[in-house]
Amino acid sequence: MRRRAWSRAARTRVEGRGGAPHVRRGRGGVRRAGILLAAIVLAWFMGGVLEAARPTFDGEAVYHRATNTAGAVLLFKPVSQDTQKLETVLAPFILQSTGAGAGEVARQRAAFGVPLPGAAGSSAVVYFRAGTTPWGGVVHTQMMYLWLYAGGEADEALPAQGVRITLNRQGFPVIWEMLAAPQGRQEVYVAGSVEHASLRHFGGRLPGRRFAVEPAVAEAPALVMPLVVEDGPVVFGPMVYLEGRTRGPHAVICRCMPALATAIVDTVYYRLEQWPADAARQLRRRRDGARVMRMLEVWERQPVAQRLRLAPP
The missing domain is CATH 1.20.5 (Single alpha-helices involved in coiled-coils or other helix-helix interfaces)
Structure with missing residues (x-):
């Protein structure tokens, strides 16, 4: 016998006082x-x-910032000029905003590019690692660059920074992903050819976005593309501008674009080294090693380039 979902006994009859009406x-x-x-x-x-x-940040402020001048900067560039090695050709020129005081310049210079604990050498180092990523059914070459900072800075200062570069089928760099940014932003930059292809393919930009490659805000609220990078005439690394206080990205541009710096107060040369397989073990010896590892894990687990609205290559 099938049970009744609601029996007569389940119905409630409430009778008010003083002749109030019954309610069933x-x-x-x-x-x-x-x-x-x-x-x-x-x-x-x-x-x-x-x-x-x-978004937990002001998108318009990010777009505006990327087109502003960066002021006086410290320039960090690779000491090697070996054009036969891809890691050297794509190595970034890193320009960090700085104050006018000699003390601040010296502090920023000493903090940049510290080696992993236990590594040989004491001069500034930027680590690199080659890789690949799928895009439209085609495997594309990637090159990751990562540099560490000495500890002892304010909590808002990032302990590490980096950029991951994706090449198109012709071998030109067309996507640049920054490792980290303040307020949890995920900043990515694409070449003009990529943006124009997405604009034609998708027919326009999404609401709340400035560029066609940017995904829907609801899908990726932390992701933002501050500007479009001009396509370079030859293969070379980007100009990565960083904020002095937070070490967050100011902008990524092509060397063929007008400079954002008003003055270069000093130049520091860094050496390139392969990111070691046991880097996690070495990072544990840093006081902020766990934080750096979390940043890298997010970078690896959530590749920004795969979340963009990219036209087939």
Whole structure:
């Protein structure tokens, strides 16, 4: 015998005092209450989703910042000029904003490019690692660059920074992903040819976005592309501008674009070294090693380039 979902005994009859009217709460009332409760829960859930989808930073400020001058900078560039090695050709010129005081310049110079604990040498070093990534059914070459900073800085200063470069089928760099940025931003830059291809392929930009390659805000609220990088006439590394205080990205541009720096106060040469296989073990010896490892894990687990709206290559 099939059980009845609601029996007569389940219906509630409430009689008020003083001849108040009787009120019956039957199946319809329970059903309406259930629907109301579900609507409240859905509204609460969707409110949380929309709140989570909102960027935690001012996108317009990021776009505006990338076109502003960076002021006086310290220039860090590779000592090797071996054009036969891809890691040298693509190595970034790193320009960090600095104050006018000699003390600040010396402090920033000493903090940049510290080797992994236990590594040989004491001069500034930028680590590199080659890799690949799929894009439109084609495997593309990537080159990652990473540099560490000495400890003892303010909490807002990033302990490490880096850039991952993706090449197109012709071997030209066209996508640049920064390792980290303040406020949890994920900054990426693409070449003009990539942006124009996406614009033609998708037919326009998404709401709340400035460029066609940027995904929907709800899908990637932390991701932002501050500007389009001009396509270079030859293969070379980018100009990576960093904020002096946070070490976050100011902008990534092509060497063929107008400089953002108003003056170069000093130049420091760094050596390139392969990122070691046991880097995690060495990082544990740093006081902020766990934080650096978390940054790298997010970078590896959430490749920004694979989240862009890219036209088939």
